[in-house]
Amino acid sequence: MNSDTPDTMTGDPPIDVGSGTWPVVEIDPVAKLRALAAGIPLAVVDEALFDVPFERFWDFVGDLEKSTPRIEGSVHGVRILERRGDDRLRLEIRTLIGTRDEFEVVLRPGYCIMQSGRAVVGMAARPEGPHRTRYFHFEGARRFRWFLRPILAWNIRQDFRRLRRLLERESDPTGRA
Amino acid sequence: MSGSGKRPLAPKNREPFGPAAPLPTMVDLDCIRAAQRGDLIAMSDLMDALLPWVGRICGSIALDAGPDAAQETLIQVMRDLRNLRDPASLRSWVRRIATREAIRHATRRRREPPIDDPDRLREAGDPASADLPSAGTPFGARHASDHPDLRHDIAVVLGALSADQRAILVLRDLEGLSESEAAKELDVARGTIKSRLHRAREAFRQRWPA
Numbered sequence: 440m441n442s443d444t445p446d447t448m449t450g451d452p453p454i455d456v457g458s459g460t461w462p463v464v465e466i467d468p469v470a471k472l473r474a475l476a477a478g479i480p481l482a483v484v485d486e487a488l489f490d491v492p493f494e495r496f497w498d499f500v501g502d503l504e505k506s507t508p509r510i511e512g513s514v515h516g517v518r519i520l521e522r523r524g525d526d527r528l529r530l531e532i533r534t535l536i537g538t539r540d541e542f543e544v545v546l547r548p549g550y551c552i553m554q555s556g557r558a559v560v561g562m563a564a565r566p567e568g569p570h571r572t573r574y575f576h577f578e579g580a581r582r583f584r585w586f587l588r589p590i591l592a593w594n595i596r597q598d599f600r601r602l603r604r605l606l607e608r609e610s611d612p613t614g615r616a
Numbered sequence: 617m618s619g620s621g622k623r624p625l626a627p628k629n630r631e632p633f634g635p636a637a638p639l640p641t642m643v644d645l646d647c648i649r650a651a652q653r654g655d656l657i658a659m660s661d662l663m664d665a666l667l668p669w670v671g672r673i674c675g676s677i678a679l680d681a682g683p684d685a686a687q688e689t690l691i692q693v694m695r696d697l698r699n700l701r702d703p704a705s706l707r708s709w710v711r712r713i714a715t716r717e718a719i720r721h722a723t724r725r726r727r728e729p730p731i732d733d734p735d736r737l738r739e740a741g742d743p744a745s746a747d748l749p750s751a752g753t754p755f756g757a758r759h760a761s762d763h764p765d766l767r768h769d770i771a772v773v774l775g776a777l778s779a780d781q782r783a784i785l786v787l788r789d790l791e792g793l794s795e796s797e798a799a800k801e802l803d804v805a806r807g808t809i810k811s812r813l814h815r816a817r818e819a820f821r822q823r824w825p826a
Binding site for chain 1: 660685687766
């Protein structure tokens with residue numbers, strides 16, 4: 440330990456209540472992603488409440504192959520190329536104009552980050568009571584950040600609208616929502 | 617050890633909480649450097665590694681305000697990570713941010729009444745307070761391994777101390793810093809650290825006696 444041990448320096452022994460007993464706080468996925476977004480230069484962030492239970496919300500959003508083409512207007516298809524461990528993926532995303540981009544992904548309940556050579560994306564959700572979900576989303580460009588920032592911001596607003604409509608439709612058994 | 621005789625004090629030359637918690641081995645310098653370059657996956661891995669440790673510093677100093685303090689700490693760390701010149705100094709850099717944020721949030725929250733103060737709960741007739749330690753009410757030494765509520769009880773005792781006292785206990789008895797290191801961390805004179813530590817330990821033991 441240190442050269443000036445507690446006993447010798449103050450004359451009284453250290454507090455010993457056993458290891459691992461001090462209070463610990465945990466950070467939920469939304470708080471974690473907020474912190475992560477703070478480290479992405481010129482990242483565009485957005486956050487909203489959805490009137491959907493967390494489990495149903497993440498069942499939909501976390502199914503990247505199915506949900507991403509429906510939420511992201513510019514995406515034509517998503518294919519999982521590789522699964523590594525419990526939470527790592529490699530994805531290929533094809534856009535409507537025919538370009539392809541490969542993403543490294545970390546996917547856990549309520550938490551997803553994606554990174555390619557061109558872009559970074561983060562999605563996180565946490566329950567707000569039994570019937571609502573808080574959703575946080577960020578996107579950032581690797582290059583031309585100033586130029587692409589307003590486009591990303593507009594894109595995220597559109598994604599949120601689409602996501603809200605899709606979730607309403609999913610929860611309406613008649614499919615008319 | 618539970619409930620019988622005196623609580624054994626840490627023998628000299630033994631670290632009170634075992635070795636100061638190391639960062640998980642997955643946080644090697646390559647991961648830190650990749651995170652500094654803006655690699656999102658490395659940033660996420662780094663945050664995963666820091667979270668339990670930051671959560672313990674903030675939880676022990678800021679108590680109820682711990683989640684806010686921890687989030688603010690991580691925001692600052694992620695925002696300023698690329699400016700950290702020496703990746704090897706990550707641990708002390710993060711600890712300094714966490715300690716200051718925890719004290720700041722705890723001081724702000726102090727204006728509100730502590731919800732877990734056992735004496736206040738007893739006065740209010742809260743039945744859940746029946747088994748909480750109270751100032752001057754010894755209940756013997758216990759360890760987390762034989763009492764699942766120990767962490768909560770410790771939080772209650774810590775709640776009776778000031779944020780500055782909790783901070784010095786965390787830095788000295790939990791993190792294992794020397795007095796000079798703790799003084800630097802808290803930006804106060806070494807003599808102040810010594811007297812503050814003595815008062816903090818005394819205050820803790822009054823509520824958590826052997």
